[in-house]
Amino acid sequence: MSGRQALLLSSSNCHGYSMLEFAKEEICAFLNKNNVKELLFVPFAQNNFDDYTNKIKGVISHWGFSVTGLHTYSEPKKAVSSAKAIFIGGGNTFLLLDRLYTHNLVDLIKNRVLEGKLAYIGSSAGTNVATKSIHTTNDMPIIYPPSFEAIGLVPFNINPHYTDKNENETHKGETRDQRIGEYISMPHANAVLGLREGSILHVDGNSLILKGVAGAVLFQKGGKKTEYSVGQNISFLLEE
Amino acid sequence: MSGRQALLLSSSNCHGYSMLEFAKEEICAFLNKNNVKELLFVPFAQNNFDDYTNKIKGVISHWGFSVTGLHTYSEPKKAVSSAKAIFIGGGNTFLLLDRLYTHNLVDLIKNRVLEGKLAYIGSSAGTNVATKSIHTTNDMPIIYPPSFEAIGLVPFNINPHYTDKNENETHKGETRDQRIGEYISMPHANAVLGLREGSILHVDGNSLILKGVAGAVLFQKGGKKTEYSVGQNISFLLEE
């Protein structure tokens, strides 16, 4: 591997595809490029670890890769330290980050990925925790984690499942854009990339390319909003 | 006043009504019953304190009550200590709770309300912070507060702007019920009352009556879900 290797999916599910199907080509190419045959799956964003791991295994093992759940190891740090590739799945971002802190995995994963020793795949909550912080998750704050700071493989924030459709016209809750706007107006805010369902970020060292079957929207300080489409090079977002 | 006095609104806006109009009768009756003429407004859930206070004042002053913003006092604790009624408005729940902690107002408000010395009106985020914790807010976690524990005027949680409509059929993000279900499955979870827009909780000592123009849905451990309609006595929820 040369530099950090990460594939960040907006979600595992995308309308019109079976689970992870929209990302099959990218995931296979990513794992093959990094000479990976075994994937360590982290089911911590959900509560039924076995079921969740088996669901992912049921898809990915057919693509020629073996999958084991991190919860099956008595020493999670050791398992992460010897893995070549990790896949962190979606569910609840607060629950996921809290468990990563409990097991002292946040810095370990960060260091191994940044040293180019661990390839990272994330989906939804697993994508949120790969960024600077979880300030832009859509999830309900069901548990209080020791920090909102996350693994920080990229120096910006992500809003997965991004949509600019209104929930419905009579409902008075905030739209997604208003929610992201509330964050962007904070002094500590980073830029936010809204990943539409079906969107994939491919991080290869200092290169960042938008892949998958749907685009992304960048929100910046001052209210600037820019649309990017599949295939575009957005490596400038990796500059700190 | 006899015991805690609180009026908890799902939101300030309700489809088909101008701002706070759906709650006018209840707010006026509540303030009159508690011999209140002056309302201390807390605009901390938003960033433009003057604008927000003026918007609320523009409505409520026409009903015969004076309104001052908490941000106009050099000593917020002193202002809260001498107020007879407080109105905490909506916006972002994390920002609101963080500012209440910064100004050391959480325990002060709790104690004065529970002693029957301060009447409390909350709307949306202002309703969230009146409950046990903010674990069931819909807001984006734009700032990390020192705790998710809140004022605790009632021993359960509230989900304001509750809706059981799906955002849209092709979107794969969680529904509101799924989000609340994620919280309910946590060991530390309290019961959650989902307040539909237009719903109002009237707390009068140990009595709790559902008022306003829309009902509420109670979520309990084990997945039990119960619908309540306007006028129903749900005082059992106040038992700890």
Ligand SMILES: [Ca+2]
């Ligand atoms: Ca989620």
Ligand SMILES: [Ca+2]
């Ligand atoms: Ca809000």
